[in-house]
Amino acid sequence: MNMTLSRRGFIFLLSALPFAPKSGLAQSLSTSGDPNRLFDDVDRRLLGNLCEQIFPKDEFPGAIELGVPGFIERCLREGHADWTGIYRAGFRSTEASSRSVYAKEFPELSFDEQTRLLERMQTGDLLKTDWPSVSAKDFFRMVRDHTLQGAYSHPKYGGNRNKAAWDMIGYYDFWVE
Amino acid sequence: MSLERVDAVIVGAGASGGVVAHELAHAGLRVVLLERGPQLNVKDFQLHDEMISNSKGHLFPAFNGLDHRHPREFRHTSADTFQKIFPEDGTYPLLAAVVGGGQLFYGALMWRFLPIDFRARSTYGTMEGSTLDDWPLSYDELEPFYDKAEYTLGVAGEDGDPFAGKRSRPFPLPPVDLQPGDLLVKKAAQRLGYHPFTVPLGIATQKFKDRNPCVRHPCCNGFICEIGAKSTMVTALLPSTLATGNCRLITEAVVKEVTTDGRGRLDGVSYFDKSGKLTNQPTRLVILAASATETPRLLLNSRSRWFPKGMGNQHDWVGRNLMDHIGPSVVGLFNEKTSDGIGPGPGIAINDFYGKNPGFAGGGVIYSRTEALPIAFANVRPPGAPMWGKAHKKFQRDYFRRQVRLWVPGEARPRFENRVDVSPTVRDAWGIPVSRITHSLHPNDYQLYEFFRTKMVDLLKEAGATEVISRPAGKGGVDAHQCGTCRLGNDPKTSVVNRYGQVHDVDNLFVVDGSLLVTAGGRNPALTIQALAFWSSDYIVRQWKAGSWGGRKV
Numbered sequence: 001m002n003m004t005l006s007r008r009g010f011i012f013l014l015s016a017l018p019f020a021p022k023s024g025l026a027q028s029l030s031t032s033g034d035p036n037r038l039f040d041d042v043d044r045r046l047l048g049n050l051c052e053q054i055f056p057k058d059e060f061p062g063a064i065e066l067g068v069p070g071f072i073e074r075c076l077r078e079g080h081a082d083w084t085g086i087y088r089a090g091f092r093s094t095e096a097s098s099r100s101v102y103a104k105e106f107p108e109l110s111f112d113e114q115t116r117l118l119e120r121m122q123t124g125d126l127l128k129t130d131w132p133s134v135s136a137k138d139f140f141r142m143v144r145d146h147t148l149q150g151a152y153s154h155p156k157y158g159g160n161r162n163k164a165a166w167d168m169i170g171y172y173d174f175w176v177e
Numbered sequence: 178m179s180l181e182r183v184d185a186v187i188v189g190a191g192a193s194g195g196v197v198a199h200e201l202a203h204a205g206l207r208v209v210l211l212e213r214g215p216q217l218n219v220k221d222f223q224l225h226d227e228m229i230s231n232s233k234g235h236l237f238p239a240f241n242g243l244d245h246r247h248p249r250e251f252r253h254t255s256a257d258t259f260q261k262i263f264p265e266d267g268t269y270p271l272l273a274a275v276v277g278g279g280q281l282f283y284g285a286l287m288w289r290f291l292p293i294d295f296r297a298r299s300t301y302g303t304m305e306g307s308t309l310d311d312w313p314l315s316y317d318e319l320e321p322f323y324d325k326a327e328y329t330l331g332v333a334g335e336d337g338d339p340f341a342g343k344r345s346r347p348f349p350l351p352p353v354d355l356q357p358g359d360l361l362v363k364k365a366a367q368r369l370g371y372h373p374f375t376v377p378l379g380i381a382t383q384k385f386k387d388r389n390p391c392v393r394h395p396c397c398n399g400f401i402c403e404i405g406a407k408s409t410m411v412t413a414l415l416p417s418t419l420a421t422g423n424c425r426l427i428t429e430a431v432v433k434e435v436t437t438d439g440r441g442r443l444d445g446v447s448y449f450d451k452s453g454k455l456t457n458q459p460t461r462l463v464i465l466a467a468s469a470t471e472t473p474r475l476l477l478n479s480r481s482r483w484f485p486k487g488m489g490n491q492h493d494w495v496g497r498n499l500m501d502h503i504g505p506s507v508v509g510l511f512n513e514k515t516s517d518g519i520g521p522g523p524g525i526a527i528n529d530f531y532g533k534n535p536g537f538a539g540g541g542v543i544y545s546r547t548e549a550l551p552i553a554f555a556n557v558r559p560p561g562a563p564m565w566g567k568a569h570k571k572f573q574r575d576y577f578r579r580q581v582r583l584w585v586p587g588e589a590r591p592r593f594e595n596r597v598d599v600s601p602t603v604r605d606a607w608g609i610p611v612s613r614i615t616h617s618l619h620p621n622d623y624q625l626y627e628f629f630r631t632k633m634v635d636l637l638k639e640a641g642a643t644e645v646i647s648r649p650a651g652k653g654g655v656d657a658h659q660c661g662t663c664r665l666g667n668d669p670k671t672s673v674v675n676r677y678g679q680v681h682d683v684d685n686l687f688v689v690d691g692s693l694l695v696t697a698g699g700r701n702p703a704l705t706i707q708a709l710a711f712w713s714s715d716y717i718v719r720q721w722k723a724g725s726w727g728g729r730k731v
Contacts, residue, residue: 054565060574115566122565144565152551153228168570169577171551172518173225174394 038073038084045107046091047072053118054147056111060168061161063147071150071159083142090139096130097121182459183207183425184721184728186446187466188432188475191278192703193689193710194466195410195418196326200714202423205729206721209458210418211430211448214274217281217401225396225403227550246606247274249470250613253652255594259613261603270470270501270614271657276428277411278468279657280379284398285407286523286701287332287379288542289323289708292316292342293532297696301538306619307590308498309538312695313667313676314712316342322711326704329711330408331385334377340528350382353391358515358547358581358640359524365640371529376544379408379703380521388412395548397521431607434479435463435686441483443685449607461726462685462717466710469499469659469692473597474612476663476673476680489663489673489680489688496597496662499614500697501655503622504541504587505630508557509642511579515547518578522548530585530632531699537624539588541699543633546582554580559646581640583633586658587626588699590619595653597662618653626650658702663692677716678709685726689713 039047051063051072063069076084094117098106101120102113109117120126122144124137131139150159152166154173160166166173185201187194190212198210250259251268262269273279293300295312303309324345326332333350352375355363366373380402381388391406405412418424429451436457438444445459465472473496477487489495526544534540549557554577555569563569595617599610627650634645666672669681678693680686689710691702698705721728 055570056567058567058570060570118565148555148565148569149228149552152555154226157228166551169551169554169573170518171395171549171577173396174392 038077039087043088043091044069044073046094047087049107049114050094050118050143051147051150053111053114054144055151055165061164063151063159065161066151066159066164067161068147068150068159071153071157072146074158075146075150086134086139086142089133090143093131093134093136093139094121097126097136100127100130180456180458182461183209184460184726185209185462185464185717186211186458186460187464188446189278189466189468189471189690190276190410190415190426190428191273191466191468191690192280192410193691193706194464195277195414196707196710197464197466197687197689197714197717198424199329199410199414199418200711200718202418202421204718204721206423206462206718208424209460210424210426211432211446211458212274212276212426212428213431214276214428216276216426216428225394225400227396227552247611248603248605249611250600250603251654252613252615253617253654255615259600268614268654270655270659272468272470272659276415276426277409280409280703281401281407281411282399283379283407283409283657283703284523284701285379285521286544287327287330287334287377287408287704288700289342289377290316290698290700290705291340291528291531294696294698295319297539300532304538304590304619304621306592307621308593308671309591310664310666310671310695313665313672319705319708319712320345322708322715323704325711326707330379330413330707331381331388332377332379332408332704333382335375337372337374338526338528339372340531348377350380350385352376353378353380353382353521353524355524356516356519356547357513358511359545361511361513361515361640362545362581362583362636363525365636366525366527369636369639371527371636373525373527376523376526377704378521378523381406381408386413391521393519393521395518395520395522395550397548398546431605431609432467432475433607433609435465435475435488436479437481437483441481443488443683453607461728462687464687464689464713464717465663465692466688466690468690469662469694470597470612470614470655472688472690472692473662474599474610477599478610488683488686491682492670494664494671494673497593497595498591498661498664499595499597499616499655499659500589500591500661500694501616501658502541502586502697502699503589503618503626503650503653504585504699505626505633505647505650506582506584507630507633507637507645507647508580508582509637509640510576510644510646511581511640511642513641514578515581516549516578520548522546530629534625534628537621537628539590539621539625539699541585541587541625541629543583543585543629543636546584547580549577549580551577557646559644581637581642583637585629585633586697586700587622587629588697589622589625591661591696592617592619614655616653616655618650622653623650658691658697660691660694660697660702660706663688664695665693666695678713679716687713687717 055063184206334348335352531540663673
């Protein structure tokens with residue numbers, strides 16, 4: 001009933017990751033093949049664009065500089081393979097909406113055009129036919145939550161490189177290292 | 178394999194079960210302590226890590242988010258359909274299946290209830306739609322056990338609350354040092370004529386017995402304290418309990434039912450051991466300490482020809498009156514620094530709105546928190562404010578250490594229809610019928626919520642907040658403060674256990690967890706649950722020594 005206990009939703013449950021508690025119950029959902037590869041170059045570029053929109057570079061580092069896209073890929077690969085399909089479907093729908101709204105591919109949009117498309121994604125104000133398998137709102141919320149988790153979590157998970165997001169807000173974990 | 182009979186089996190190695198194990202083992206009884214979760218080696222775990230705490234899944238390992246062996250069902254009212262739920266779902270009542278229980282992760286608020294809490298019906302009168310009642314014991318009777326709990330576990334605090342009951346001794350530990358935001362709230366409360374005092378915490382603010390003092394890490398509420406400064410059964414009770422040689426702790430033991438002999442006499446506890454084998458542990462006494470959502474399940478699942486409706490349930494009160502707290506969480510934004518970026522978080526409290534408010538019954542203690550965690554704070558925004566982009570980053574920078582949160586664990590009305598029973602269809606991985614939860618709010622709960630929301634917004638504004646964020650109440654549901662489902666009482670027709678926690682119609686069966694609470698009180702329940710466990714233990718040991726249950730006369 002209090003705030004700290006009601007934060008749920010699209011949360012990476014890191015208990016499945018190798019650096020999490022050894023419970024004997026944690027299930028490894030690792031995929032075979034290249035252990036470092038989940039998305040192809042097109043999808044990686046798109047994911048980077050989306051993350052950078054959520055956590056853009058200003059006078060402090062943005063999501064890409066912090067390593068957030070890699071954080072998301074790693075969490076999906078090592079613990080949440082079941083969400084990979086949602087991401088891929090969301091990428092295709094994002095591309096479709098970009099073509100419908102701007103008649104351009106998403107990575108070719110200007111930063112501000114991407115921002116406006118994400119604003120419409122957030123409210124679901126996009127053609128439903130471009131989002132056949134995942135809703136724009138749900139996809140937006142998932143990417144938004146995962147990006148901020150990557151930005152603000154411990155650097156050992158792959159995001160928040162050099163603790164730069166913590167330094168930005170004045171959060172200090174004095175047992176790090 | 179037939180096991181040797183022991184004197185007592187305790188089900189649940191959490192806050193209350195740990196107390197009873199400690200007291201009985203030290204009194205010389207041979208005890209088996211069963212815990213369905215594992216025992217953690219603290220060093221094996223990623224502790225001060227918000228990603229781990231970020232969901233119910235952090236109550237690892239038995240209840241990690243990928244472990245679907247423990248489903249439940251939930252609905253708000255009898256008009257709704259039950260939904261099957263899992264630990265990561267918002268409606269799943271929080272429950273840490275681990276040696277130490279939820280207290281390992283608690284926010285360490287260790288209040289005593291106020292004297293009026295024990296006279297709830299006398300104070301507020303009867304109310305339609307509520308089973309409000311007085312407790313069958315008084316504050317004065319429980320006081321020696323509050324004292325024992327505070328001195329055994331370690332509680333840091335200060336006198337100065339004019340509404341508190343009398344204490345036989347001062348707090349064993351000095352209060353936590355306040356943060357700048359707490360001081361702003363304290364001065365504002367004084368200007369408004371309230372009576373602020375520093376919160377009591379189950380934290381070693383200085384070296385306590387063999388425990389290290391708190392290092393003020395902000396990852397406190399919701400986290401295990403890896404240096405052992407938090408007062409829990411693991412840090413304060415278990416080592417000496419095991420050292421008596423009288424207590425055997427068995428982990429990953431999933432209890433199925435309490436069993437009876439051929440004459441209907443309780444004689445054992447059946448559980449699935451780590452390997453999945455069903456075992457019966459013969460015993461003279463059984464003490465249930467499995468939580469307010471699991472203890473009633475166990476009683477209701479313990480059916481036989483002598484107990485066709487489950488043990489203790491001949492009047493249909495097992496599982497009734499399920500409660501948690503209802504109260505707003507309100508965040509004030511400041512121009513000045515409120516936090517040095519350290520924990521544990523709680524600071525200043527007031528009891529000025531406890532028990533005599535206009536237009537509704539009940540109340541609660543308001544208290545401040547100044548700590549913040551980065552991911553959680555990303556969701557703290559005024560309505561309509563951007564939740565991402567450059568505006569998100571600016572807000573994080575501006576307010577991460579310039580905010581004060583007030584919360585009130587407001588006293589919800591007990592209601593007969595809010596309950597735990599067992600599902601006729603859903604079973605856990607061991608084939609045991611699971612808990613079904615039905616919970617919604619009483620109209621009085623909404624009035625209380627809105628009253629406190631106004632008072633807390635006003636208090637933060639007086640303290641200098643430039644903006645205050647608050648939200649309206651939700652629809653109910655229970656979480657970490659689940660309580661009330663095996664009510665204490667003198668009348669077997671309107672309660673499950675007597676004033677000592679002894680089940681009315683089964684004299685060798687006790688309940689000692691949060692199920693006992695007649696009313697939820699307007700404050701976190703841990704210390705009261707543990708004081709009651711000391712109170713019940715004292716009764717059990719005295720009866721044992723007088724020869725009850727085949728005990729050894731002394």
